[in-house]
Amino acid sequence: MGENILIINLTRMGDLIQTSPAIAGIVRQRPGARVTMLANAKFAATARFIPGVDELLTFDPHQFGSPDGVDEVDVLAMYDYLDGLAAGLAARRFDRIINLSHSKASAMLALLIGAPDIRGFGATQRGERMIRDPWLIYFTALLAFRKLNRFNLVDLYLRGSGAVQDGSLRLALDPARAPSDGFTRTLAAHGVREGDMVIGIQAGASREDRRWDPRSFAAVADRLARERGAKIVLFGAPSEKKLGDQVVGAMTAPAISLIGRTGLGELVHWAKRLDLLITNDTGTMHIAAALGRSIVALFFVHARAEETGPYCENALVLQADIECAPCTHQTVCGHMTCLRLITPDDVVAASLMALDGKKDLPAAPGLFARTLVYRSAFNFHDRMIDFVPIRYVELRKEELFAYLYRPLMIRALEAWDGPERMPVESDFHGRVVEELTARFAPPPRSALDMWTARALEGASEMAAAAAECERLAAALAAGNAAAQQTARALDELDARIATLGATHEGLTPLAMLYRRRVENLEGATQVELARSAARAHGWLRRAALLLGGALGKVNEGLRRAGFAK
Numbered sequence: 085m086g087e088n089i090l091i092i093n094l095t096r097m098g099d100l101i102q103t104s105p106a107i108a109g110i111v112r113q114r115p116g117a118r119v120t121m122l123a124n125a126k127f128a129a130t131a132r133f134i135p136g137v138d139e140l141l142t143f144d145p146h147q148f149g150s151p152d153g154v155d156e157v158d159v160l161a162m163y164d165y166l167d168g169l170a171a172g173l174a175a176r177r178f179d180r181i182i183n184l185s186h187s188k189a190s191a192m193l194a195l196l197i198g199a200p201d202i203r204g205f206g207a208t209q210r211g212e213r214m215i216r217d218p219w220l221i222y223f224t225a226l227l228a229f230r231k232l233n234r235f236n237l238v239d240l241y242l243r244g245s246g247a248v249q250d251g252s253l254r255l256a257l258d259p260a261r262a263p264s265d266g267f268t269r270t271l272a273a274h275g276v277r278e279g280d281m282v283i284g285i286q287a288g289a290s291r292e293d294r295r296w297d298p299r300s301f302a303a304v305a306d307r308l309a310r311e312r313g314a315k316i317v318l319f320g321a322p323s324e325k326k327l328g329d330q331v332v333g334a335m336t337a338p339a340i341s342l343i344g345r346t347g348l349g350e351l352v353h354w355a356k357r358l359d360l361l362i363t364n365d366t367g368t369m370h371i372a373a374a375l376g377r378s379i380v381a382l383f384f385v386h387a388r389a390e391e392t393g394p395y396c397e398n399a400l401v402l403q404a405d406i407e408c409a410p411c412t413h414q415t416v417c418g419h420m421t422c423l424r425l426i427t428p429d430d431v432v433a434a435s436l437m438a439l440d441g442k443k444d445l446p447a448a449p450g451l452f453a454r455t456l457v458y459r460s461a462f463n464f465h466d467r468m469i470d471f472v473p474i475r476y477v478e479l480r481k482e483e484l485f486a487y488l489y490r491p492l493m494i495r496a497l498e499a500w501d502g503p504e505r506m507p508v509e510s511d512f513h514g515r516v517v518e519e520l521t522a523r524f525a526p527p528p529r530s531a532l533d534m535w536t537a538r539a540l541e542g543a544s545e546m547a548a549a550a551a552e553c554e555r556l557a558a559a560l561a562a563g564n565a566a567a568q569q570t571a572r573a574l575d576e577l578d579a580r581i582a583t584l585g586a587t588h589e590g591l592t593p594l595a596m597l598y599r600r601r602v603e604n605l606e607g608a609t610q611v612e613l614a615r616s617a618a619r620a621h622g623w624l625r626r627a628a629l630l631l632g633g634a635l636g637k638v639n640e641g642l643r644r645a646g647f648a649k
Contacts, residue, residue: 086116088176090197091245092183092190092204093123093131094143097367100130101374102238102395103184104256109247110182111136122173122193129348130367133257143169145189170196182245186224188213203246215604218500218597219243222493225596230388230410231482232593234490238395239468243497251467255374255395259356262349270350271357274317274340281314283435284355284372286363287331288324288343295364296382296423298327302334303428304362308435309337314359318343319351319368360438362431369394378438380431384422386410389458389471399460400434401471402426406454425454445474465515466494472523479524479647481535485590487516488634493593496627503622510634517641529648535590536639542588543632546581546595547625553577554621561614574617578602581624594631598624 089110093103100123111117121137123130125144131137148162166189174197183194183204191207191214206214215221223240226233242253276282287301305316316337318328322344332339346354352371355361361372362380365387372379373394381401383389388410389401403409404422433446434457443459445452458471491512499506556574559565578599585595601620607613642648 086118087114087179089117089119089180090178091119091121092185092194094185094187094190097127097130098370100127101255101257101370103241104134105238105253106241106245106247107134107136108256109242109253110245113248133261133352135256135258173197184241184245204244217244218497221600221604222497222597225600228596229592232486232489234390234486236390236395236469237392255370257352257371257374259352262352264353267353276315281312281359282357283308283314283316284358284361285316285318286320286361286366286368287327288320289364289366298330299334300428301331304431305339306335306337307432317354360435362435365392373399380434380438382426393471394460395469397461400438401458402430402434403456404454405456430455476525479520479527483524484535487519488638489593491515492630492634500623503619503626506626506630508626508629508633510630510637513634513637513641516638517645521645521647526647526649532639532642532648536635539588539590539635540632542584542591543628546584546591547628549577549580550621550625550628554618554625557614557618557621561611561618594624594627
């Protein structure tokens with residue numbers, strides 16, 4: 085009999101779809117395993133279309149009071165519900181729990197249900213959240229260095245779940261799991277015949293500040309209807325009906341509005357019929373990606389393609405070329421300039437590229453003046469999703485470090501529990517030089533040298549501070565140091581490391597991962613904690629040395645390539 089596995093994911097529709105490669109990897113790795121998924125009741129129907137899920141259970145905390153706070157929450161009823169849910173699941177005796185939700189509620193559920201092997205987000209007996217996988221620790225830290233992150237949520241789920249890593253796993257939805265009886269008649273009823281070009285518009289998004297102007301969507305839809313004879317179909321939740329009415333009201337061409345009128349199964353079938361989807365960052369975008377549809381995706385405010393962009397080949401992603409993007413999730417913006425920088429002409433041009441399979445941007449004057457354009461692809465070196473810029477712009481400091489950190493982090497996180505396995509000599513600087521010179525215009529040589537010199541200085545200081553931490557923690561573990569005095573010295577060094585991360589942008593990822601790791605140290609005794617701390621310090625020391633060595637080689641490689649103004 086195969087393993088009994090529980091996957092907890094209490095997030096939204098798009099996030100559930102983004103777990104599908106991890107589920108496929110788990111099933112492939114453990115033939116015969118039975119996979120049960122616990123999902124948020126509001127979005128759980130999505131999991132019914134994910135191959136590999138044998139049983140779907142729902143978690144519904146909102147039944148005890150509205151999430152908007154209008155109704156008072158029945159705390160006792162909620163406690164009884166959670167207690168009963170955990171007890172019922174514990175009785176199933178799961179061999180493994182994989183919790184991919186980062187909430188405290190899901191972490192406590194994982195603890196209460198219990199299993200010999202709990203992966204992802206867990207909790208201590210005191211109710212503190214505990215993260216036991218380096219890739220998911222990275223996930224919790226990346227908001228502090230978003231411009232330097234190049235790992236998509238799908239790849240973080242894949243690695244954080246412990247799934248097989250062979251580079252072949254993709255988003256997966258099975259339309260056959262939804263009844264298709266009558267869908268042909270539905271198409272005919274809306275005047276969609278075989279051979280018609282069908283273009284979908286998803287004007288809504290989970291947050292209003294991530295929605296492009298409905299008049300802009302209307303202008304794009306009209307042009308594509310006029311120039312390509314496309315049938316325009318609008319998708320959205322019932323709450324977005326007013327938004328859809330604004331799009332339709334601003335159009336001159338007819339449109340089929342399905343907003344609030346499709347269940348998930350019908351939406352999947354419609355998405356499969358599309359020639360192109362034009363969308364904000366939405367769950368519908370992930371459905372289209374899973375079904376292999378052409379996509380033009382618009383990312384605004386705090387949405388960032390590198391994190392949640394479509395996990396598929398050849399999607400086109402447009403982001404505003406503005407310094408403040410992406411803003412934080414807590415930002416209250418007074419101007420929303422990014423929503424206006426991407427123009428209808430930009431989106432039409434990208435849509436025609438997607439429909440015609442063209443690789444190069446059109447050279448028409450004024451196009452993409454303040455819009456960054458990316459094409460999704462799976463990277464040759466690490467086989468993870470990559471968003472390759474196809475508008476040639478000058479290399480910026482954050483891009484230099486982002487391209488350096490992607491291969492560096494793979495090596496560093498793989499050596500999380502055995503820092504001695506991490507190389508301190510770079511074997512990836514050639515890849516970084518190749519990608520930077522192919523994708524960007526050169527910056528001034530003085531700027532490149534300044535970015536490099538400052539980061540090299542900081543990396544050297546960080547490595548030295550980590551080495552002293554490592555020495556002190558090892559002495560404490562061996563009983564050769566006074567605990568109170570050593571703890572004070574370690575606190576001072578930790579503060580120094582945090583300062584280096586805050587004042588040297590190129591060091592922020594290492595400083596934040598180290599901080600998150602220290603927050604998740606485990607040990608039943610002071611000696612065990614000291615040993616865990618020594619491993620954490622050793623990891624940081626070697627990672628800082630690797631960063632410094634690789635950066636120096638990248639700068640030299642760019643110099644030899646003549647990559648400077």
